[in-house]
Amino acid sequence: MKLNGGRDIEAGGLAGRLYSSVGPAADTPRRTYVLLHGIGVSHRYLARLHQELALGADVHSFDLPGFGDAPRPRRQVPVGEYAAFVRAGLAAAGVRSCVVIGHSMGTQHAVELALQEPDLVDGVVLMGPVVDPRRRTVVQQALALTRDAMFSESISANALVFSDYFRAGPRWYLTELPVMMDYPMEARVPGVSQPVLVLRGSQDPVADREWCRRLADRAPRGSLTEIPGHGHVFQHTATGPAAAAITSWARAADGFGVIA
Numbered sequence: 001m002k003l004n005g006g007r008d009i010e011a012g013g014l015a016g017r018l019y020s021s022v023g024p025a026a027d028t029p030r031r032t033y034v035l036l037h038g039i040g041v042s043h044r045y046l047a048r049l050h051q052e053l054a055l056g057a058d059v060h061s062f063d064l065p066g067f068g069d070a071p072r073p074r075r076q077v078p079v080g081e082y083a084a085f086v087r088a089g090l091a092a093a094g095v096r097s098c099v100v101i102g103h104s105m106g107t108q109h110a111v112e113l114a115l116q117e118p119d120l121v122d123g124v125v126l127m128g129p130v131v132d133p134r135r136r137t138v139v140q141q142a143l144a145l146t147r148d149a150m151f152s153e154s155i156s157a158n159a160l161v162f163s164d165y166f167r168a169g170p171r172w173y174l175t176e177l178p179v180m181m182d183y184p185m186e187a188r189v190p191g192v193s194q195p196v197l198v199l200r201g202s203q204d205p206v207a208d209r210e211w212c213r214r215l216a217d218r219a220p221r222g223s224l225t226e227i228p229g230h231g232h233v234f235q236h237t238a239t240g241p242a243a244a245a246i247t248s249w250a251r252a253a254d255g256f257g258v259i260a
Contacts, residue, residue, distance in 0.1 A: 001047040001160070003061060006069065011088030012081060014065040014073055018089050019043055021054035031250065032095055035061040036086065038104025038130075039180050040173050041164040042068025045157065046103065049235040052243040060093060062086060064109070066172050068164065076175050079183050083112035087120065099250055101125040103235060104206070105180045114192045123195045123253055125246055128204055128232045131181055132211040138181065144205045145232070152203045152231025161233065189219045195253040196222040199245055201234035225249065 003019040023030055033053050035046045043050070043061040053059045063070040064082055086109060090098065100121050102110030107129040114121040135141055149158050165173065189196065196219035198212045209226070216222035225245050227234045235242045 002044050003047050003050060006043075006063070009089045009092060011085050011092075014077065014081070014085050016065045016070040016085060016089065017043075017063040017068065018093060019050070019061045019063075020059070020093060021050065022058045023054075031057040032098040033057055033059045033246075034086070034090065034095070034098045034100045035059065036100065036102040036106035036109045037062070037064065037067065038102075038106045038128075039176055040067065040168050041104075041161055042167075044068065044164060045160045045233060045236050048239040049101075049242055052239050053246070056247070058095075060090065060095065060098075062089065066176065067168050072169075072172050076179060078179055079108045079112050080116070082109045083116055086113055087117050090120070096120070097122050099123040099125065099246075101127065101246065102129075103127040104130050104232070105176075108180065108183045108185060108188075111185065111188050111192060114194055115188065118193060121194055123197070123250060124192060125197045125199055125249075126215065127199045127235060127242075128201070128207040129185060129198060129212065129215055130206065131183065131185065132207065133186065134211070136181065138177065141181070141206070147205045148203075148232045152201065152205070153233055154237050157233040157236045160236065185215065186218060189215055189222070192219055194221065195249075197246070197249045197253075198222060198224045199242070200224075200226055201230035201232060201238070202226045202228045203230060204232045204234070206232045221253075223249065 006017040100110045107126040198216040216224040
């Protein structure tokens with residue numbers, strides 16, 4: 001699945017694509033969600049969630065530099081630079097406040113964006129966050145992803161993920177993999193002052209319950225919710241429940257302003 005209407009964006013020497021679903025101007029402003037994908041993939045495996053959230057909110061999804069339809073950078077890009085790229089793309093789109101939703105490695109970008117731009121980010125959703133310190137090796141991560149693909153995902157989810165891996169290519173994937181593996185999520189989350197929702201599929205071997213519970217506890221305003229019976233890519237396989245969990249949490253969270 002691919003969204004229509006993507007546009008090229010450039011910032012900081014990096015290039016990517018932004019896909020936006022923005023409603024007509026109204027007297028009552030709408031909530032804005034920003035979706036950030038994980039390593040190797042693109043906006044496509046977030047497209048169902050994008051469309052579901054867009055029924056009642058403005059939504060922006062990225063193909064980050066090096067992934068999807070975005071050209072590969074000539075150098076390794078750290079998490080902080082990806083977050084700065086997202087910030088520049090949102091500024092160009094006129095976004096002044098948002099709830100940022102990251103999946104897998106995208107949770108790292110989401111956390112960094114919240115730390116860099118606390119006035120922009122109203123709340124943070126961490127879907128299937130990585131990397132659990134108990135699985136800090138590439139082999140352990142690969143085994144968890146393999147178990148997830150074999151036992152917890154649908155054919156369409158695997159098709160989206162692995163076709164995007166093929167497009168990104170092993171060279172770029174392996175260039176960014178150390179960045180993901182070395183990011184200190186547990187040390188960074190306590191600095192996020194905004195409300196944080198850790199959201200996982202109950203059958204996800206990549207982001208298991210103990211790790212997600214610990215992460216939610218370390219966030220000053222953290223909470224944990226599970227999507228029963230689904231794996232790492234639950235936003236594709238259980239789009240309705242995932243969107244409902246996000247929107248209900250957003251309505252209940254303090255300090256978000258307008259209720260979407």
